[in-house]
Amino acid sequence: MSLLSAWRGFGCRSLPAASSRPPCIRALHQRSVSKALSKLPANTAFGIGSRPLGGLLRQQGLWRQGRHLSLGTKSSQPRPFDAKFFSSNAAAIPKLPVLSRPPVAGWLIASSVLVFTVIVVGGVTRLTESGLSITEWRPITGILPPLSQAEWDAEFTKYKATPEFKLLNHSITLDEFKDIFYMEWGHRVLGRLIGITFVGPLAYFILSNRLTATLPKQLLGISLLIGAQGVLGWYMVKSGLEESLMDTPGAVPRVSQYRLAAHLGTAFVVYAGMLGTGMAVLYDWRYGMSGAWAGLKGEAANWNNILQNPAVKRFARYSKLLTGLVFLTALSGAFVAGLDAGLLYNEFPLMGGRIAPPADELFSTAYAKSPDGSDIWWRNIFENPTTVQFNHRCLAITTYTATAALYALSRSSAYKAVLPPLVKRMMVSAFAMANVQVLLGISTLLYLVPVPLAAAHQAGSVLLLTTMVQLLISLRRPGAAARAWRQALLAKGAKPTKAP
Structure with a gap:
């Protein structure tokens, strides 16, 4: 016996659609079908791969707990605001471009907060005249401060050879040297932390296709500026360590004001780039989802x-x-x-x-x-x-x-x-x-x-x-991707109360 024949045996001519029957008729069918099925043996087969009817209906999505027959109430189309609709591949709407989500905005704004912090710490480093306390640039091994007395003595010996020590700080003690060393070391570690926390998530967002089409180039440019900042920072410090300062009458051992301005100006550009891009991503998302602008x-x-x-x-x-x-x-x-x-x-x-x-x-x-x-x-x-x-x-x-x-x-x-x-x-x-x-x-x-x-x-x-x-x-x-998403949602007639 086929499934269709079995269905007709229950008093139905065809498989009805969910929307074609009033609720009272659907309830009547559910009760009659449930009563008829309860009289059948559990292992009764109906000629479709010799499977029991209950298993067949479960496979087709028509059989639910309590042996009630579902009359097609589950739609095969994805809902407008389910996870698939907002996937990076936009499977439900293949023509829609990728729209960056709020986590991207949060990451960029958090990165800008770190840059703000390093700018303030850099200012304190300059004001306390701590910037020339570390005489070498070691991007990898320099992340650790001296850990033993011998290492501290070695660092202090290097500092004693600088013009700043000879002209200004010749009476400084080791404990006083540690104070200015830690200030400069903290500034450099913050710079490295910014690089790690920016480049790592950026690679993830790019590889997982979670960025709007125009963002990868912009953010890669910011990454290059972060790397340039490290080089420029050492180039600035190096200007205050030159031995020629000892031969210049009235010279004060300090970094070049030109290099300092370049270093600070680049930090401002990085900060504004991160913050502005993060705010733009957030505003685009809000516009695309709810039309707010x-x-x-x-x-x-x-x-x-x-x-x-x-x-x-x-x-x-x-x-x-x-x-x-x-x-x-x-x-x-x-x-x-x-x-x-x-x-x-x-x-x-x-x-x-x-x-x-x-x-x-x-x-x-x-x-x-x-x-x-x-x-x-x-x-x-x-x-x-x-x-x-x-x-x-x-x-x-x-x-x-x-x-x-x-x-x-x-x-x-x-x-x-x-x-x-x-x-x-x-x-x-x-x-x-x-x-x-x-x-x-x-x-x-x-x-x-x-x-x-x-x-x-x-x-x-x-x-x-x-x-x-x-x-x-x-x-x-709003960006082009946000405008496209807004038009698509309006065409679907979707009016979400909040972003998913």
Whole structure:
């Protein structure tokens, strides 16, 4: 007897679909079929591979616990928000591109926090003059500090041969040397940790196809910058270990301010790249899954019309210019730190009772090295401590004024009506952080650059850059992958309350 014949023996002409029968009819069939099956022997075969009917129905997905027959209620199509729909291969919708998920964003933002930490620790290392305590660069074996008295004596002997020890720290003890050694060692270990925690997960995400198509190249570029940072850091330290400093009259054993600025500037780029990319991944996911964009949802999240508004375009251009100004001001702070320029003119807003120092002090001929004096301008700008501090003051005042002006613009009625909520919130954060940063800078200057205030001032520069990066990302249109996923979900009529 065939399965179809058996089915007809139960009073049914054909196998019905789940959606073709009312609930009362389905219940009636379930009771009648269950009653009929209960009268059959358990090993009754019906001619289909000589299998018992119960086993056959279980294999077909029609037989459930309690020997009730399922009338096709289980759909063969995957649900819109099950795991398969969100697999990296997008098996249910093969034409959809891969959309990076929140764990990718979390990893990038966590990596940026590590970079923020290493920037602050690097500032403290510079302020405590600990950066020249380790005289060798050993990327692998240098991860361990000296573990025995003999190893400590060997490291201390190497330090005694440096210009810094001979000119400044000739009376330092071994215990005092350990303090500055551990500070520099901690800074280097943090740098290695960033490399490991970034490159390892990046390889996993790439090999498992969990990254949006445009991300691998961007993140590989950041990986190269992290590696370059290690090389650049040693190149910077090496400039403070050169024996030529002993032969230069009035020379102070310190690292080159040019190399310090390059090292810090690259760290800022790495930080902004990680943070900005992580925020973009998170915002793209939110838009793709729920349609939320820049604090707007539903019909209000019409990003295309908003970003095409001339006022919003103008505000976006101003935001980019302000971000560049924030970066430039922070970079000028590296020259202040490299030349100890913060120890001059410890007053504000005047410098020696004047708005600006005398012209012959700002552009001293003593810094010109060319016979015709043609390099007097740029050498004073980058090598004269007085000029470096004056430039940093001017840039800081300009940055604060520009931030206040952009904040006021965002609060005007014309812009307030067209800017998305997230943009307005980020602008408030940027202006608040600019105020904090100005207060930290003035306090650092007036109190002769104490380490806690100076470190907080450097951290403040990174936090101000953070608010500007978030402001720019909030003015960014969703990525192509996020737009494709959003259109696909709208076409399916899916309205999830939360991301799976």
